[in-house]
Amino acid sequence: MIRxxxxxxxxxxxxxxxxxxxxxxxxxxxxxxxxxSGAGKSTLLRLIALIERxxxxxxxxxxxxxxxxxxxxxxxxxxxxxxxxxxxxxLHDRSVFDNVALPLVIAGxxxxxxxxxxxxxxxxxxxxxxxxxxxxxxxxxxxxxVGIARAVAPRPDVLIADEPTGNLDPDLSREIMELFTRxxxxxxxxxxxxxxxxxxxHLPHRQLRLVAxxxxxxxxxxxx
Amino acid sequence: MASLxxxxxxxxxxxxxxxxxxxxxxxxxxxxxLVIAIALALPAGLRVLVNNAGALNDSWEGAxxxxxxxxxxxxxxxxxRVARTIGGRPDVANVTLIDRAKALEEFRAKSGFGDALDAxxxxxxPHTLVVRPKSGAAGDVEAVAAxxxxxxxxxxxxxxxxxxxxxxxxxxxxGRMVDLATVLLAIxxxxxxGNTIRLEINSRSVEIEVVKLVGGSDGFIRxxxxxxxxxxxxxxxxxxxxxxxxxxxxxxxxxxxxxxxYGSGFELAGLPLRETAILVVGGALLGWAGAWxxxxxxxxxxxxx
Numbered sequence: 195m196i197r198x199x200x201x202x203x204x205x206x207x208x209x210x211x212x213x214x215x216x217x218x219x220x221x222x223x224x225x226x227x228x229x230x231s232g233a234g235k236s237t238l239l240r241l242i243a244l245i246e247r248x249x250x251x252x253x254x255x256x257x258x259x260x261x262x263x264x265x266x267x268x269x270x271x272x273x274x275x276x277x278x279x280x281x282x283x284x285l286h287d288r289s290v291f292d293n294v295a296l297p298l299v300i301a302g303x304x305x306x307x308x309x310x311x312x313x314x315x316x317x318x319x320x321x322x323x324x325x326x327x328x329x330x331x332x333x334x335x336x337x338x339x340v341g342i343a344r345a346v347a348p349r350p351d352v353l354i355a356d357e358p359t360g361n362l363d364p365d366l367s368r369e370i371m372e373l374f375t376r377x378x379x380x381x382x383x384x385x386x387x388x389x390x391x392x393x394x395x396h397l398p399h400r401q402l403r404l405v406a407x408x409x410x411x412x413x414x415x416x417x418x
Numbered sequence: 419m420a421s422l423x424x425x426x427x428x429x430x431x432x433x434x435x436x437x438x439x440x441x442x443x444x445x446x447x448x449x450x451x452l453v454i455a456i457a458l459a460l461p462a463g464l465r466v467l468v469n470n471a472g473a474l475n476d477s478w479e480g481a482x483x484x485x486x487x488x489x490x491x492x493x494x495x496x497x498x499r500v501a502r503t504i505g506g507r508p509d510v511a512n513v514t515l516i517d518r519a520k521a522l523e524e525f526r527a528k529s530g531f532g533d534a535l536d537a538x539x540x541x542x543x544p545h546t547l548v549v550r551p552k553s554g555a556a557g558d559v560e561a562v563a564a565x566x567x568x569x570x571x572x573x574x575x576x577x578x579x580x581x582x583x584x585x586x587x588x589x590x591x592x593g594r595m596v597d598l599a600t601v602l603l604a605i606x607x608x609x610x611x612g613n614t615i616r617l618e619i620n621s622r623s624v625e626i627e628v629v630k631l632v633g634g635s636d637g638f639i640r641x642x643x644x645x646x647x648x649x650x651x652x653x654x655x656x657x658x659x660x661x662x663x664x665x666x667x668x669x670x671x672x673x674x675x676x677x678x679x680y681g682s683g684f685e686l687a688g689l690p691l692r693e694t695a696i697l698v699v700g701g702a703l704l705g706w707a708g709a710w711x712x713x714x715x716x717x718x719x720x721x722x723x
Contacts, residue, residue: 243631243722245631245721245722266635266636269630269633269634269635269636269638270633271633272630272631272632272633273632273633274633275633277631277632279631283624283627283628283631284628285624285625285628287625296628296629296632297632297633299428300629300632300633300634300635300638301633302421302424302425302428304424305427344632
């Protein structure tokens with residue numbers, strides 16, 4: 195589902211964020227992307243979301259070479275991808291409902307479909323009944339769950355998350371990880387970048403460890 | 419079909435959202451609308467003044483009258499016949515014959531040169547016709563004068579259209595200057611809206627970034643701003659129409675006073691319906707164009723980080 199082949203990413207400043215990274219994440223797999231700050235975790239996720247392009251090498255998402263996706267085709271590509279951010283990236287001038295509905299509105303879902311899916315997504319993250327609230331009135335953990343609801347509402351094939359528990363205490367962090375596990379159980383491919391090794395050490399999922407832009411360890415390689 | 423309905427629903431949503439956004443910052447929005455209104459009211463108001471001057475000129479029927487002096491040996495009967503011939507032309511409104519004998523009497527009575535005239539042999543004045551063409555346009559008057567000049571009885575046609583021509587030229591010049599002002603101020607309106615939208619884009623960069631991240635196309639992102647520009651232009655044009663109407667209302671009493679002094683029934687005309695429609699539609703289009711320029715220039719710069 196997500197396949198990196200000898201990927202390099204060098205920024206205009208000259209810093210090489212990724213050097214020769216190769217891995218293959220199967221459809222329906224769950225993996226953590228670990229490593230110290232500055233190891234290239236965010237860069238790797240940005241290559242998947244097409245926020246950045248690789249300097250060299252190939253990134254294949256769902257067997258599609260991302261290098262062949264033109265600028266104009268990026269929006270439909272991103273509509274099939276769920277992304278969760280450390281800072282939630284919620285829009286504070288609209289309600290929880292409208293935040294979660296945003297990708298569905300963009301994709302052109304009907305009003306009824308939007309209502310149904312937003313409620314389903316909010317139910318899954320345990321925030322049903324908070325639709326009309328302003329995000330700012332929610333706790334950090336709740337805001338993160340709104341962000342997750344928004345990412346899963348369009349039922350993406352792939353869910354990627356950059357430090358989704360970065361600002362949360364251990365209990366809330368565990369809840370968030372359980373949420374991701376549940377989405378994975380219904381077939382969504384999940385890749386989560388985190389530096390919180392304590393949180394994930396008891397979880398059975400595959401771990402990809404980046405150090406200084408190179409893949410230093412892979413706990414279980416998916417077949418090609 | 420469903421996607422078309424969805425598309426139209428999105429547009430309606432954008433239209434309403436943009437209006438709400440304007441209403442949510444009434445002070446800042448009003449200032450921008452007022453600047454646009456003044457920029458649009460200037461050419462519209464000047465246009466109204468030029469139109470009125472043109473109407474005033476057209477109503478000045480006497481301007482096209484000209485005098486025809488017949489040859490001295492033409493008899494009274496012949497003069498009357500020539501007057502009928504000219505009066506029968508389709509492009510002539512009427513002809514007045516001033517008989518040479520009557521003219522002499524009048525001249526003798528009023529000029530005080532009676533003794534000098536007595537010294538002359540016979541009547542030195544010719545029969546005179548005053549011709550009023552139907553049309554006051556310089557070319558039409560010239561055509562009538564040329565036809566009259568070709569008659570064998572005609573000695574001299576005295577055509578004083580120079581000042582009419584000059585007035586017309588001045589009006590044409592004024593009209594052209596209004597055209598130029600219109601173009602310049604239209605550019606100004608586009609820039610004002612473009613700049614306002616640029617600020618709006620900057621203040622909503624987080625939203626734009628998020629929409630891009632969840633797969634919003636450029637069109638999806640651009641549309642709210644285009645509608646915002648459309649509203650600015652529309653509101654500005656509406657306010658401009660009101661400003662012009664108010665200015666005319668303020669000018670009306672003194673204009674009527676002047677017209678009365680000249681014994682004229684002249685009345686100040688407002689902006690005609692057609693031109694009001696052009697003003698409003700044009701204003702909306704300028705707003706849209708300004709927004710389009712701003713989005714084309716600045717939306718691409720906001721990419722997810």
